[in-house]
Amino acid sequence: MTGAAEAEAVVAPLRRNRDFWFLWTGVGLATWANTVTTAVYPLLMIWAGGSASGAGLVGFASLLPLLLFQLPAGVLVDRLDRRRTMIVCNAVCAVTMTSIGLALVFWRLWLPQLLVVAFAEGCAFVFYRLAERAAVRNVVHPSQLSVAMAQNLARGRAAGLAGQPTGSALFVVSRWAPFVFAAVLHAAALVNLWRVRSRFQRARTARRSRLRAEIAEGITWLFHQRFLRAAILLISVTNVLFNALRLAIVVIINEDGGSPAVMGIIGIISGVCGIGGALLGPSVVRRLRPGAVIIGVFMVWTVAMPFVAATSHPVALGALLGVMVCVGALINVIAGVYQVQVTPDELQGRVGGVANLISSGANSLGPLIAGLVLASFGGTRTVLGLSAVMAMVTVAALLSPPIRTARLRPADD
Known part of the structure; x- marks a missing residue:
């Protein structure tokens, strides 16, 4: 580069960066889905034949991965292809949300299943968020990094703001509706990630050492x-x-x-x-x-x-x-x-x-x-x-x- 002014002259505006927008919207949909299910878990347990103690267990299961897996997830995000990692996380969430929706339509609420699903969703989002944060600078120009990070933060805030009313409204319609809605959002997010062309990491020299190291x-x-x-x-x-x-x-x-x-x-x-x-x-x-x-x-x-x-x-x-x-x-x-x-x-x-x-x-x-x-x-x-x-x-x-x-x-x- 010959200077910041020349760089700005040749770099397309962020709004025209198709890969960033597929990434941004895909993660936004997945985050919205996550906030919907987080809001609905306690409603489902308390108003659909569960209990307050069960609601507490489900909440604990969804948060436990934040404490258990941040460090090993960081290693794997650095080892693996980050885009594929995010796609797998979307697929896991789509399947698990669908399983809850089907259970509520055809069978009944089963606490062990809900605990497994909440834990799996929490694990997937630990990997998902780390992979996206690590990927951003490989998708946008350095001069646009602050704008991209700010838009990511605003997207997360907006998803959090929309999650509670969306989940509650869908729960009133039907107990299974929030989970089917979340599964559809995850499937749409997966399609968006497939359409990203940029690599989410730089070329690396193959190297493996112990996880602890x-x-x-x-x-x-x-x-x-x-x-x-x-x-x-x-x-x-x-x-x-x-x-x-x-x-x-x-x-x-x-x-x-x-x-x-x-x-x-x-x-x-x-x-x-x-x-x-x-x-x-x-x-x-x-x-x-x-x-x-x-x-x-x-x-x-x-x-x-x-x-x-x-x-x-x-x-x-x-x-x-x-x-x-x-x-x-x-x-x-x-x-x-x-x-x-x-x-x-x-x-x-x-x-x-x-x-x-x-x-x-x-x-x-x-x-x-x-x-x-x-x-x-x-x-x-x-x-x-x-x-x-x-x-x-x-x-x-x-x-x-x-x-x-x-x-x-x-x-x-």
Whole structure:
């Protein structure tokens, strides 16, 4: 390349990149299917002859792969053809969803079958998300990476926003309808992936070592990256805080006599704001250093979080959470771009797996810690305690040289 200006002149706009759009829409359909079934599992167990304890078991089965398989999945994503891996994951999900739909039409709900299906779907999505994240930079031009990552994040937010109402509405029509719908979405996503022409990884030298050694290679590489190491650890703490905050908001609403519908209003407001934040991501990435974004977002969270303790009005809570989710999306974009940009292609899966495992562990700890603290101190005091911890995280970011000095590579590198 002779320079960024010349590169921009010859690179087609992202909207005309057929391979990216087949990938983007295919993963979007699969993610929508996943959010639909996640929303319907507890409805199916509680309203179709199951139980609350069964619903808890199914939820646990769907989340368990996030903790068990991130690291080995990262190794396999780096070893295998990533496009074929994603196609297999879509096929597995389509078949398992169809099996639940057929069981509900011709037989009856069987808890062991639902546990196996939820676990298989969770495993497939661990591989699916790692493979897509690793593939993106091989499908788009480096100058378009931030826009592609932002659109991927917005797509995920939109799918999450649509999943609950879609699943609930289809469940009202028929108990089997959400699962057949999800199977059709996975089949459509599979067709889209078949139509992608680009390779999802660079040519590699055939090399095989022990699984443990390859996992260790990814962990070692990541923790030698000073900015990524500091950012992931700080962001994992904020993940705990935000999962705890969401549960605290439920308690505050309940203490004030609010209904579950209020949480739906808050969820819609915050979901729309999250999409907006993701779409703002590329312009922010172009103008600001990663550390400036992280510190700025942490400051906004530190200021906004205590106000959650001061109100139980749904619109006010939705606005506060919406602001925090909106700016939080900026972190997801810039951290994702940085990680994909600096990580060698042959390590993308493993590094993504380590980062996701830390994040998954943090997400699991949030509700657990919040439940214990809320039982003792109530919603308002818990939020104030979370706010104090958030302030300490912000100070730690301000004092961290790797956070303050990190820079993205030029777009044409």
